[in-house]
Each structure stands twice: as C-alpha cells, then as structure tokens.
Amino acid sequence: MSLRHAVLGLLSEAPASGYDLMKLFNATLSMVWPATQSQVYGELGKLTTAGMVEVTAHGPRGRKEYAITDEGLTELRHWLTKVEPSGPQRDDGLLRVFFLGIVTPLEAQTFLLHQAELAARTRAMCEQVDENAQWDDEMISVYGRIALEYGLRMSAAQEEWARWAAEQVTTAKARRASELAHAQHEGPGQGHETQGKDAEGPQGDETGGT
C-alpha cells in the first residue's frame, strides 16, 4: 500500500493539489513509484476520509489544495521507520534471461548487449540530472542526491553485468563449437547447426505436438 505513502511523502514537503502531485510523480518519482492520475485522485479521497490529509484551500477551476495532517505525518513516519521494505521484484528483463536458452546464442547475445545499452542510457540520464541539479547543503537535497546515486550505481552495475554476460555466452558458444568439432571425428553428421533449442536430450520429444 505504498501509493498512499508516496502521496503523504510528497505532501509532507509542501501542500499541493492532485494536479500538482501528478506533476511531482512524473518529475521525481516516475522511476521509483509511477502513478496515474486516477490513482492519485482516488487516493486523495481515501486519505481525506481517513483524516491523513485535509483540504486547506480552494483555488480557481475547482482546485483543491491538500495538506498532510498530524495523523498523516505519524503514519508516514511509522511507515518509514517501522515497516519492512519489500525490495524490488518482478524484473521482466531478468525473467527473460532465464529462458534465453530457447533462442540462438547470437540472439541471446544481442539481447544482453541491448540490455547493456539501456542501462548505459539510464546511467547517462542520471549523470545529467546530477550535473544539472544544484546540490546545496540543505538536508532535503542530501536524500535526493542519495537516491540519485542509487540509480547511478545500479545502472552502472547492470551495464557491467550485461556486458560480462554477453561474453559468457561467447565462451560457452565457443566451447560447444569445439566439442561439436571433436564429436565429428567419431560421427560426422549434418555439418551446420540450425537455430533452436540447444538443450535437447533430457525431455524426449519436443516441438512435435501431438
């Protein structure tokens, strides 16, 4: 239930309307906790009912400015210090890695190098934000800087990993090729290997269907 806490967190810095919050989500939290407009408005309603935020001003065009209440601040502090973070899960890039065995080594490599490229781009983006931001001494920016550093380090590690992984595939491919050449001394069959699953033996029949 962290959308709630993201909203409370943003409101803890300054009062804002739903519209403002959407801009903040897109500007600062899009990589960490994306949210849609309908979610934000919905959550503001629920938070108001729960007494964790309240409308503090009405502006033009029906604008409602929300501010966090003491109750909301208590809840936010509780979440920050007492509730165990669950950590990231569901990485559909990594999920693909598990199944790369069913495409050709070349395709697998292409995939991994593409992942490296994406990570590099993310890193570049983080670096640019880092340079453009003015990191003053204020406490508020310390944590922004720390969060950015996370992105920086993770994307760097990801890129390195992906390049390393692509190389692993090369060496594995080479090893298999040499084994194949060696096997051909005994029984040279059809020379070229087609694409397809390379892990054949264990499970009997395959793509044949019924």
Next chain:
Amino acid sequence: MSLRHAVLGLLSEAPASGYDLMKLFNATLSMVWPATQSQVYGELGKLTTAGMVEVTAHGPRGRKEYAITDEGLTELRHWLTKVEPSGPQRDDGLLRVFFLGIVTPLEAQTFLLHQAELAARTRAMCEQVDENAQWDDEMISVYGRIALEYGLRMSAAQEEWARWAAEQVTTAKARRASELAHAQHEGPGQGHETQGKDAEGPQGDETGGT
C-alpha cells in the same frame, strides 16, 4: 503480461502440471517473478484456450500435465527477442529514501544500515546457491549462472550504496551541527530541535512543471 511468458518459459524446459509449476515458481523465479497458485491455474486455462499450451497427460488425483505448443514457443521467442523489457520499477525501499528528511538523521541512518544488512543477506544467499549448484558445461546452466550473477552483483552494489549513504547522512549531520553551533554565536534562540520536517523554506510553493 509476463506471467504468461514465465509459464511458457518454464514449460519450454519440460512439461509440467500446475502443481509442478508452482514449485518451479517458488524455487527458481520467486525473486524475479513471483506468482500465486490461483494465478498459475488461471493462466494455464487461458493459455490452453489460446492454443499456446495443451494437456498432454492425465495423472492420478486429476493431475493434468501441460506442454507448450509450437504456437506457444513462437510467442515465447517473440517476447524474448522482440518485446522491449520494461525494467524494474516500484522499489518501496528506495521510495522511502526520498522522504527520509522527515525523520531524524539517526533514524535515517538506522534505516539505511538496515537496508545494507538486507542486501548483505541477499548476497550471502546468492553465494550459497552458487556454491551448492553444480554448474556443468551445458548451455542450459549458463543462463542460470548469469541470472544468479545478476543477483550477486546487484545486492553487492546495493549494500555498498547503503553504507555509503549512511555515511553521507553522518557528514551532513555533522555539517548541520557545526552550522548550528556557529549560528548560536549570533542569535541563540530555541536550543533544542525536535524531530520533524527540517526542510521548510526552500521551495516556496511552486515547483516548475514539464
């Protein structure tokens, strides 16, 4: 829609029942793409309707063994090579970092060091798996090894980051303390600082939009 592909991926290695798949999800994909029993059975139904898997055997206790079809394999390959991975998002640990300004520096540090501890535990787990596994030369294990290495590197980087971050808070705290001491020469007002929002003024009300 990656649950679908996780199921197809597992079935591409060997036919399995829903029950088997659940064990596989818990054993090998729990960190990457967790799934619940109801999800798995539901997805098997949808995949059957879509013609991507089929029931190939009936066992005791109503057991149904599913196998991937050519259509399913095509879909899996397409997803692996043609569909852009979206990468990880929604890290509720990192989300907390953005709002650490509202708790005391000490609490923030405690949080960060705890994160380091969690990452260290994850890394230890990965290392143990690495040792216990027998990494033979087969292609099939190359990708398992690569995925594990990802976990290894990411948790290591995460731990380092968290320790670094905790230190950043120390230095920021020290700087603020010295500034406070300096300020007291001119105007020693209310001496004790309560916990609470320390970032008050800087941004007026408007944070520029896109």
Next chain:
DNA sequence: GCACGCATGTAATTGGTTACATGATTGC
C-alpha cells in the same frame, strides 16, 4: 472565440493477493 493548460473526476478492465473449498493418493 478558440486553443491550451489547469483541474477534477468516473468506468471498465487487467493483474495480483488472500482465503476458501474440495478431494485423491501415498506412506506409515
């Protein structure tokens, strides 16, 4: 007066979690 940005909301659908319900087989 018209386009653009501000501003709020609802409805429909999908994806995911938790809990419940049921029953067959195996091993002791």
Next chain:
DNA sequence: GCAATCATGTAACCAATTACATGCGTGC
C-alpha cells in the same frame, strides 16, 4: 485410520492501467 502431500479450482478483494467525460481560466 490418519497425516502429509499432491492436486485443482473459485471468490472476493485490492492495486494499477487505460480510456473517457467534463468544465473553468488565461492569453492571444
């Protein structure tokens, strides 16, 4: 006979996404 494990499914709920609907205010 009893417990553990195998095995399948449904129902209710919550979280998130997409699409739709509406209207005011400002500046040109």
